[in-house]
Amino acid sequence: MSKTILTLGAGPGIGLATAQRFAREGYAVVLAARDGKRLERQAAVLRTAGADVQSVALDVSDASAVSALIRDLGDRLDVLHYNAGILRYDAQGALQTHALEDLAERDLESDVRINITGALYAIRAAMPGMKARQRGTMLLTGGGLATHPAAELLTLSVGKAGLRTIAQALFQPLKASGVHIAVLDVATLVSPDSAQAHGVGEAFWQLHAQREQPVESWSWEARYS
């Protein structure tokens, strides 16, 4: 049975680069995001390199879909990577920022569900199995906005601060059960298939690899800039 990494919010940037890094170590990969066609393109890239890949179309803010996927993976789930995060781009691909008063209620609710609540759903669903096995890693894609928030990117800033708090709060109790949780604060711009994307993938691998070291040397946070 192959050890599996599940990427929730799998896209062509950090999500794919991190999956590629784990696949190189022999991990099977499950990619999950809303757009099934785009997922299949990423799966094809991984399969070309010899990886065992499954893609699953789901929305991370759907608690039952997230729980069902984690339940289906059962003992195979070794690494959970929560990577979903909402940034808005215009038609030319430029990042769009918004003042709080310009965001509709439905955008605020949806942003918080994707940036934080989905992570809570996923961690809650994965925790019992990992604790019972006394083995598992939860990796969260954080951001520099966690500690240097921006008014014009407020829902993402709140989201990254939330992920950082989740890792900090759960680190000790999970460690006591042999399960590792860590957030990587990505504090630079990252494009798909760039040196930065692969650097982030490597940084996630190094956080996960701490599990082979004495627990005293594990850390709940690292920074990539």
Ligand SMILES: NC(=O)c1ccc[n+]([C@@H]2O[C@H](COP(=O)([O-])OP(=O)(O)OC[C@H]3O[C@@H](n4cnc5c(N)ncnc54)[C@H](OP(=O)(O)O)[C@@H]3O)[C@@H](O)[C@H]2O)c1
């Ligand atoms: N890129 C950067 O410069 C940068 C810098 C710092 C931090 N980050 C963080 O890194 C993470 C990944 O960013 P990235 O730019 O590299 O993106 P990515 O890994 O290429 O893609 C992230 C994917 O998340 C998926 N997603 C969004 N909402 C979702 C939902 N409700 N349910 C399921 N999947 C969802 C999107 O796919 P679907 O639309 O198909 O669902 C998207 O393709 C984000 O958390 C981001 O905040 C990025």
